[in-house]
Amino acid sequence: MPQPPKRGPKKPSQKPKIRLPKGDGPKKPNFWSQLLIALLVFVTLISLYSHFSGQGDVEEIPLSELATEIQEGNVDEIVVKGDTVEVTLTDESQVKTRKETGASLSETLSNYGVILSEYPNITLSVQDPSGLGYWLIQLAPFLVPVLLILFFIWILTRQMKGSGMQAFSFGQSRARMIDPTDESRKITFDDVAGVKEAKEELKEIVDFLQNPKKYINIGAEIPKGVMLMGAPGVGKTLLARAVAGEADVPFFSISGSEFVEMFVGVGASRVRDTFQIAKKNAPAIIFIDEIDAVGRTRGVGVGGGNDEREQTLNQILVELDGFEPNEQVIVMAATNRPDVLDPALLRPGRFDRRVRIDLPDIDDREKILEVHARKKPLEDDVTLRTVAERTPGFSGADLQSLMNEAAILAARDDRKKVAQRDLTASIEKVMLGPERRSHLLSDDEKKITAYHEAGHALVASMLPYAHPVHKISIISRGHAAGYTLHLPTEERRFQSRKEFKDTMAVMLGGYVTELEVFGDLTTGPSNDLERITERARDMVTKYGMSENIGPIALETDTGKALYGKASGDRDYSEKISSLIDNEISRIIEEAREKAHTIITEKRDVLDELAEKLLEKETMERKEFESFLRGHGIEVKDELKED
Numbered sequence: 001m002p003q004p005p006k007r008g009p010k011k012p013s014q015k016p017k018i019r020l021p022k023g024d025g026p027k028k029p030n031f032w033s034q035l036l037i038a039l040l041v042f043v044t045l046i047s048l049y050s051h052f053s054g055q056g057d058v059e060e061i062p063l064s065e066l067a068t069e070i071q072e073g074n075v076d077e078i079v080v081k082g083d084t085v086e087v088t089l090t091d092e093s094q095v096k097t098r099k100e101t102g103a104s105l106s107e108t109l110s111n112y113g114v115i116l117s118e119y120p121n122i123t124l125s126v127q128d129p130s131g132l133g134y135w136l137i138q139l140a141p142f143l144v145p146v147l148l149i150l151f152f153i154w155i156l157t158r159q160m161k162g163s164g165m166q167a168f169s170f171g172q173s174r175a176r177m178i179d180p181t182d183e184s185r186k187i188t189f190d191d192v193a194g195v196k197e198a199k200e201e202l203k204e205i206v207d208f209l210q211n212p213k214k215y216i217n218i219g220a221e222i223p224k225g226v227m228l229m230g231a232p233g234v235g236k237t238l239l240a241r242a243v244a245g246e247a248d249v250p251f252f253s254i255s256g257s258e259f260v261e262m263f264v265g266v267g268a269s270r271v272r273d274t275f276q277i278a279k280k281n282a283p284a285i286i287f288i289d290e291i292d293a294v295g296r297t298r299g300v301g302v303g304g305g306n307d308e309r310e311q312t313l314n315q316i317l318v319e320l321d322g323f324e325p326n327e328q329v330i331v332m333a334a335t336n337r338p339d340v341l342d343p344a345l346l347r348p349g350r351f352d353r354r355v356r357i358d359l360p361d362i363d364d365r366e367k368i369l370e371v372h373a374r375k376k377p378l379e380d381d382v383t384l385r386t387v388a389e390r391t392p393g394f395s396g397a398d399l400q401s402l403m404n405e406a407a408i409l410a411a412r413d414d415r416k417k418v419a420q421r422d423l424t425a426s427i428e429k430v431m432l433g434p435e436r437r438s439h440l441l442s443d444d445e446k447k448i449t450a451y452h453e454a455g456h457a458l459v460a461s462m463l464p465y466a467h468p469v470h471k472i473s474i475i476s477r478g479h480a481a482g483y484t485l486h487l488p489t490e491e492r493r494f495q496s497r498k499e500f501k502d503t504m505a506v507m508l509g510g511y512v513t514e515l516e517v518f519g520d521l522t523t524g525p526s527n528d529l530e531r532i533t534e535r536a537r538d539m540v541t542k543y544g545m546s547e548n549i550g551p552i553a554l555e556t557d558t559g560k561a562l563y564g565k566a567s568g569d570r571d572y573s574e575k576i577s578s579l580i581d582n583e584i585s586r587i588i589e590e591a592r593e594k595a596h597t598i599i600t601e602k603r604d605v606l607d608e609l610a611e612k613l614l615e616k617e618t619m620e621r622k623e624f625e626s627f628l629r630g631h632g633i634e635v636k637d638e639l640k641e642d
Contacts, residue, residue, distance in 0.1 A: 015089055020056070026408050041151065045050030059095045062085075067112035070119060077123040080105050123330030139236050168171055175274045175286070178244065178251040188245045192238055193371050198355050202243050205353075207282045209247035212328050223353035227291075227346065228334040230357030233397030236334035239357065240287045250284040252277065256333075259312045267294065267312030274317045275329070281326035288316075291333040297342045313342060314593050320350040356486070359395055359490050362388050367638060368396050372403040379419040387423050390470065392428075392488055402426045403632045405482045428471075428485070433478025441481065447512060449474045449482040450613040451606070455513025455599060456484040456506055458606055461628055461635075462598045465502040466492065473618040481524065497545045504591035505598075507532045513606065532591065546583045556582065 066087060069075050073578075077088040085105060086096045095400035099108045104118050105124075116124060168485040178185050189199050208215050228236040237253075244251035254274060259267040278284045294312045320331060333351060335341065345351050360368060365388040373384065391399065410418045426603055429431040429435075441449065453472050467486040474482040486506070511525040537555075544551035554572050597604060611626065613619060619627075625635045 015333050042138060048155045061095050061097050062087065063099065063108060064112060066095075067109055067114045070109070070114050070116075073119075073121075075119075075122050078105070078125070080124075082128045172356055175252040175254040175277065178253070180244070180250060186245045187238070187242050189242050191245075191371075192235065193367035194240050194360045195235065195239060195357055196508065198228075198239060198357050199492070201353070201355050203246075204241065205243055206246040209249050209285075209328060209330065212283070219456075222330070224349065225331045225333065225345075225351035226353045226355060227338070227351040228332065228355050228357060229338045230334075230336060230386065231359060231395060232336050233395035234357045234359060235396045236357055237287070237289055238396075240285070240332045240334065243330075244285045244287075247283070247285070250278075250281045251287060252281075252284060253287040253289065255289045256291045259294050260309055262567065267308055268315035271312060271315040271319060278329045284330075286329065286331045288331070288333040290335065291345075292335045292337045292340055295333075295335070295345050298344075299342060313345075317344055317350065317471060359393060360399075362392075365391055365394060368399045369403065372400050373418075376403060376407050377417040379417045381420045382418065382423065383420065386420070387427070390424075390427055390487055392491065398430055402430050405429050428477065428483075431485075432480060432483055436476040436478075441476070445481070446474065446614065447610070448518065448522060450610040451513050451517050452510035453482045453484050454606055454609040455509035455511075455595075457509075457624065458602055458609060459509035459512075459595045459598050460484070460506045461624075461633060462488060462592070462602070463502040464504060465496070465499045466506050468502070468621070470621045470625055471618070472613060472624060474613050475617055480527075497539070497543075500539055500545065501587070501591060501594075504535060504588065505594040506534050508588075508592050508595045509599070512592060512599050516596070516599050516603075517606075532588060533584065536587045537580070539587060540580050540583045546587075548583055549576075549579060550584075602633075 053405050066075075066085070069087070069089065074089050074091075075087060076090045076092075077087075079086040080099070083098050084096060085099055086094065098103050109116060115623050116122065180186065189203075192199065200486055205222065205226060212222075228239060230236055240253075241251060252274065259270050274286060294309050294316070296309070296313075298313060331351075338346075338354075346354070366384055369384040369387055387402070390404065394402070402423070403426070406418050406422040409422040409425060410416075453474055456550055457469045457472050460469050467488050468485045469484060471485040472482075473484075477483060507528045508525075510528060511521070514521055514525065538551060539545040541555040542553055544553065554576065608631075612627070628635055
């Protein structure tokens, strides 16, 4: 789904004061920043103490020695500070001594036979030892340790107080609120391209939030919970924000993972606090993103009833069931794994309105591209319809990334506008990854790659139910040494058994070519073999496309999620398992034979196509179709009918 365009400032309307969550106030410095400040202050105090205390590290001599130094002419300056006498010698070194209390320095030195008036080269000065600096120096050895102890007591007190306050706020809501008066963050249905059916279903929610009496007076109850289901990137969060923007109500958003903490009971407390804040600001919308983080089926965790996630889910269920029809608080949630949700969440009275958001079709993709192209200057040759045709299966997030990558490519070349070639290159970058021209192949590896991709393309061009080839390249992208881009000619929601079989034959085109041309195999076809095996298993166990087993669904996507796949106990015997393995092998062998027949019959075409790829590295659809016509091969535009 497209991101909303930014709006200019608008005079806010008169709205009731929004009660913000307690956690949204100004944040206090964290522990590490306070520790850094404490260390800096400590070092400063130590430096000052060392400075002042270091002033006393001057050698102290007796008066008799001072008299001797004066007689020998080694004294340059004498400073009298009370009873302390500081002496600077001619070699610029400093010493100090103490005179008799109540007597002047001249009287004291005269007892040693030294008359200061006889030494005019000696500078004599008397300073009154008073003032703040004098007392600081005198008291520093006693005050500095006391101040340091008091400082660390203060730091510890602050930390204990902060920990105590954090403990009290641990169960507070972490929900973030979007104020309906904030025009810069507000979006509406006009900012959301595509998803026409989903927007129609959600308009009832908007109408209820705007005119609740119309429904309450007739006895109707609006759904308390709306579950948005769809693949990642289709715009579930954006659509929920658009509902709040259309209804002009506060929007409280929080992730499902933010409820769960290490301490038992914190998640349930945050759920209660979130719902309490929303009720105070009713009408309002609570949006829980990725609710499957806390909403998974109960009874499968190792913690049992004391599991923190299950307690959080129980509290969500209680809050949903405890709503009154006139509270005007709608709970919206988003997930891309509805199959793992607890059945209690989806029962009537809770999340009873389920809105499925599908991947955009070609018209929706074109509209989404137009939204993302608003702030990007385009060249005259740009045709967004062509880009939409070449991006089947792309979500709104993928299309946004595509447009952004195209703008980056244009800026990298110091161009002011985005061209069509930038968009084409961005499609492949989003699908397969960036080009790896620095990933150099040896001549033998390059030749194997050229024949491998030529085999894919040739088999695809000869089979009636395979998707047409749009591009062939032997330039490395992502993890692939080369690639052949197949795209359908029209939007299709279903796939037939014939299409499955032809597609599998295309996947084995590279494998068969390597074996036929070089008499050996490399690791190149490993990904093809993985995908074809998975597809053949789905045909047998999920889609009922096996002639020998028949229309039986032996495996489903339900069960515990493990590494992105469903794992559960098998519901069939070892005999059926052996039969499934035999059917998978048979289907793959049929596809291999089909690809082998084409490769052997068109070996001369294969060799010439591989040579062209070695020469040009990349071949676009028009050039490839011209090559096929030159060898008498019919170019297909659409899938043939039975």
